[in-house]
Amino acid sequence: MSIEAVDCHYSITGSGPAIFLTHGIGAAEDAWRFITPKLSENFTVITYDLRGHGKSPVTHKNFGLEELVLDLERIREKTNIDKGHFIGHSLGGMIAPAYAKKYSDKVLSVGMLSTVAGRSEDDAKKVWSVIKEMEENGVEKTLEKLTTRWFTDEFITNKSELVKRRLKQVVDTDPDVFLNVFRIYAKTEMISWLKELTKPCLLMTGENDGGCTPKHNEKMANEIKNSKLVILPKLKHSFLIEGPDQIIDNIINFINN
Numbered sequence: 001m002s003i004e005a006v007d008c009h010y011s012i013t014g015s016g017p018a019i020f021l022t023h024g025i026g027a028a029e030d031a032w033r034f035i036t037p038k039l040s041e042n043f044t045v046i047t048y049d050l051r052g053h054g055k056s057p058v059t060h061k062n063f064g065l066e067e068l069v070l071d072l073e074r075i076r077e078k079t080n081i082d083k084g085h086f087i088g089h090s091l092g093g094m095i096a097p098a099y100a101k102k103y104s105d106k107v108l109s110v111g112m113l114s115t116v117a118g119r120s121e122d123d124a125k126k127v128w129s130v131i132k133e134m135e136e137n138g139v140e141k142t143l144e145k146l147t148t149r150w151f152t153d154e155f156i157t158n159k160s161e162l163v164k165r166r167l168k169q170v171v172d173t174d175p176d177v178f179l180n181v182f183r184i185y186a187k188t189e190m191i192s193w194l195k196e197l198t199k200p201c202l203l204m205t206g207e208n209d210g211g212c213t214p215k216h217n218e219k220m221a222n223e224i225k226n227s228k229l230v231i232l233p234k235l236k237h238s239f240l241i242e243g244p245d246q247i248i249d250n251i252i253n254f255i256n257n
Contacts, residue, residue, distance in 0.1 A: 005070035009055035010048035010079075014040025017108070017255070018081045021047045022072065024090025024114075025181045028054030031089065034244035039251065046084070048075055050092075052177035061176040066183050069099045076106060082092055087111030087202075089240055090212070091185045094096040098190075100197055109200040109255060110168070114237050116212040117190035119221040127186040127211065131179065139178055140171050149210050150238040162241055194223040200256040201227040203248070206235030228254055 011029060013036060025033035029047035039045050051071055052058030072095060076084065085108050089097035093115025100107040106228045121125070147156065147163065156163050170178065201224045205217045215233045221229040230250050235243045 003064075003067055003070065003221055004059075005067070005074040006051045006057055006059055007078075008048045008051055008057075008071050008075060010046055010075050012046050012079060013037075014043050014045050018044045018079075018084030019251075019255075020072065020076065020084050020086045020096075021045065022086070022088035022092030022095045023047075023050065023053070024088075024092050025185055026053070026173045026178045027089075027166075028169065030054075031240050034163070035067065035240060035248055035251075038248045041250070043085075043255075044081070046075065046079060046081070048072075050181070052110050052174055052181075057127045058174070058177060061174070061180050063180065065094065065098055065188055065223060068184070069102055072099050073103055073106075074190045076103075081132045081144060082106070083108050085109045085111065088115070089113040089114065090115055090237065091181055091188075093212075094185065097194065097197055097201070098188075101193060104237065107199050109202065110197060111202045111204070111251060111254070112217075112220070114206065114209055114235060114239060116216045116220075117194060117200060117223075119189065123211075123216075124186070128219055131182050131186060133226050134182070139175050142169050143170060145168075146255060150236055151242060152208070152234060152236055159242075166238065166241065180231045191219065191223060194220055195225070197224055201252070202230070202250070203227060204230040204232065204250055206237065206239050206243075207231050207233050208235065209237045209239075 021032045028049045049056035086096040093112040100110045203217045221227040
C-alpha cells in the first residue's frame, strides 16, 4: 500500500510567526481550545484534526507515523507558510519531532508535550497491556483506567463536565482508528534519533504523568543538544485541559527567548 497524505481539516487564527499544533490520540483540534486564543494574539496558530479524527477523513485504518507526518506537511503546503514552530501533545509530541527530522528546513522549533521516549521493557509492556485490554473489552470499558491517568483527582471532581467531554470524544472516535493510533504511540521509540534534531526543542510534562514521566523527559532532553525541559507541578497527562495557562506561558517564553 502506498504511503500518501490525506487532506486533514484545519483552522488558522491570529497573525505573526506560525505555530502548528498537533493533538493526541482520540482527540481533535479542540484539544487546544484553551490555548489557541492567547497564542493567536501574537502568532498565526494552525490547529487540525489528525486523519480519522474530528472532521478529517481516513482512507485506511492501518496508517503509521510516517503518514501522519505527511499529513502535517500537506497542511503546511496548503497554508503557504514557509516555516513554523511545531508543537504536539502525546502522540502529537511524536509527530512534531518526526516532522522536524524529515523537514528540518521548515522548522523553527519543536515542542514535545506529554510525550515519551526511552521506555523500559516494563514501560512498553504496560502500554501494550492497555491496548490488549481495549481490543478484548472495548475502548469504553477501559476508559476509567485512562481517566485517572489523564487527570488529577481534584480536576475529576471539580471539572467533571470537561472530563466527560474528553471521554465522549474518545468513545465517538472510530475504535479501529483509535486503536491504530494507540499502537503507533506504543511502538514509536524516538530515543535513538532525538539527537538528530537540530532545532531548539521544548519538552514539557506533568509531574505526575505516569506514562510520559519526568524521568523519561529528562532522558529525552539529554539526547537533544538545544533543549529546555519543563516539569509542571501536580499535573498528569491531559494538561492541555487542566493547566492551559502554564502551557501558554512556557511556549511563549520558549519561543521568545
